[in-house]
Amino acid sequence: MGAGKLKAGIIGCGNISSIYIENLKKYDYVELIALSDINLEKARLQAEKYAITNVYTPEEILRHNGIDLIVNLTTPDRHYSVSQQIISKNKHVYVEKPLTIEKDDAKKLITLAKKNKVRIGCAPDTFLGGAIQTARELIDKGEIGKPIAAHASMLCHGHENWHPAPHFYYQYGGGPLFDMGPYYLTALVHLIGPVKQVTAMSSMTFPERTITSRPYLGETIRVETPTHINGLLKFENGAVGHLVTSFDVWHTKLPCIEIYGTEGTMLVPDPNGYDGPIQIRKKNSTEWVNQPLSFGFRENSRGIGVSDMACSILKGSKHRANEGLAYHVLDIMHSILESSNRGIHIELESTCEKPEPMVNLTN
Numbered sequence: 001m002g003a004g005k006l007k008a009g010i011i012g013c014g015n016i017s018s019i020y021i022e023n024l025k026k027y028d029y030v031e032l033i034a035l036s037d038i039n040l041e042k043a044r045l046q047a048e049k050y051a052i053t054n055v056y057t058p059e060e061i062l063r064h065n066g067i068d069l070i071v072n073l074t075t076p077d078r079h080y081s082v083s084q085q086i087i088s089k090n091k092h093v094y095v096e097k098p099l100t101i102e103k104d105d106a107k108k109l110i111t112l113a114k115k116n117k118v119r120i121g122c123a124p125d126t127f128l129g130g131a132i133q134t135a136r137e138l139i140d141k142g143e144i145g146k147p148i149a150a151h152a153s154m155l156c157h158g159h160e161n162w163h164p165a166p167h168f169y170y171q172y173g174g175g176p177l178f179d180m181g182p183y184y185l186t187a188l189v190h191l192i193g194p195v196k197q198v199t200a201m202s203s204m205t206f207p208e209r210t211i212t213s214r215p216y217l218g219e220t221i222r223v224e225t226p227t228h229i230n231g232l233l234k235f236e237n238g239a240v241g242h243l244v245t246s247f248d249v250w251h252t253k254l255p256c257i258e259i260y261g262t263e264g265t266m267l268v269p270d271p272n273g274y275d276g277p278i279q280i281r282k283k284n285s286t287e288w289v290n291q292p293l294s295f296g297f298r299e300n301s302r303g304i305g306v307s308d309m310a311c312s313i314l315k316g317s318k319h320r321a322n323e324g325l326a327y328h329v330l331d332i333m334h335s336i337l338e339s340s341n342r343g344i345h346i347e348l349e350s351t352c353e354k355p356e357p358m359v360n361l362t363n
Contacts, residue, residue, distance in 0.1 A: 006092070006310040009034035009054075009061050011082055012073030013042040015164070016096065019302045020071060021050045027307035029314060030069070036061040058082070062089050069094065069313075071306055076173050080105040083120070087112050092313060094121035094306045097182040099326040101173035103334055110323050119313055122326035124183050125305025127190045129274025130298035133358045135259070135266060136191055138291060140357070143280055145263030147192050150233075150241040152184040152271075153254040158247035160221065161212045167221055169247070170209060175225035176245035177333050180272065184243055184257065185329045187271035188233070191259060192241070194351045195332050197234040202226035202340040205248040231336040236351065243336075274301045295358060308358075320355035328352040 008030050010017060017035075024032040034054035037043040043055045061067065062085055070086045072079060072095040080100040086093040087109060099122045100106040113120045126132065139147060154176060159166040168174050189195070205228060209221040228248045233241035257268035264283050269276020275298040278291040297304055305321035312319035328350045335346040 023303035029310035120323035144261030
């Protein structure tokens with residue numbers, strides 16, 4: 001390890017890699033030194049664009065003794081296999097969401113990481129941004145009293161009209177819950193706490209989707225997973241919540257997240273971003289009041305979770321976007337689908353600690 005920084009590499013140079021590369025080059029505690037992809041040409045193009053010296057095959061980057069941490073940006077169906085290989089080489093791994101598709105695979109990764117004494121980090125890290133951190137600070141200060149309920153909604157009409165490769169989003173392990181749910185659930189757990197029980201119903205409105213984006217223009221996708229999911233959440237602290245995720249809705253005016261407290265209501269911005277307005281309306285007020293953001297990282301800060309993880313490794317503390325949080329979110333999502341399939345309440349097998357708030361350096 002370098003003094004004050006971990007040497008890092010990336011496996012997976014698709015669309016999402018650009019913002020990670022751009023940010024990891026400027027964040028503290030991480031020095032990005034290598035890129036890798038099963039398609040080496042993708043890695044070479046990104047290396048040229050962002051002036052990264054080293055380009056390796058996945059096998060080569062895994063064998064590289066000078067790399068401490070690898071960011072796994074492969075597709076969700078490969079999260080387990082690639083992360084398992086990284087951990088087996090005694091390297092820390094930070095993986096895009098979700099941690100894995102199957103819960104059993106996630107458990108295997110966590111067990112192996114403990115055995116090999118390395119860390120697992122997992123996206124999303126949007127909850128570390130200025131908006132959600134300010135919301136957490138306001139809740140912790142009691143600005144809306146005790147949180148008693150929450151509503152979260154992610155409603156759109158899917159990815160086939162804009163994404164260059166939308167197929168996976170309609171296969172098992174995709175859908176609006178597994179694609180976008182981690183942002184909303186991670187934010188809710190950070191703001192309110194872990195979930196202990198879920199109840200859900202779901203549907204699949206359109207069994208086939210026609211791609212209107214290139215390069216697969218005109219191709220038909222057969223849908224294999226629910227595309228409209230309503231989940232009720234019972235939090236461990238007694239609060240109740242509602243999460244709806246959909247690829248079947250054309251238009252909506254619902255807020256991304258509302259938190260209801262004993263003393264008022266808070267509007268929380270899109271948890272898929274780092275910025276956005278926060279508003280509070282107290283119980284006896286006639287107006288919504290804008291709340292200034294009191295934390296940094298308000299731009300697209302993807303990769304801040306990697307930096308926070310590297311900092312924690314170097315200092316011997318617990319990182320925030322950790323495997324316990326990621327597994328709990330995965331457990332919630334699987335439990336929602338299981339509840340819908342079986343028509344019963346599901347008690348979660350997991351719990352987690354609320355991540356520590358970020359240190360406020362702006363005051």
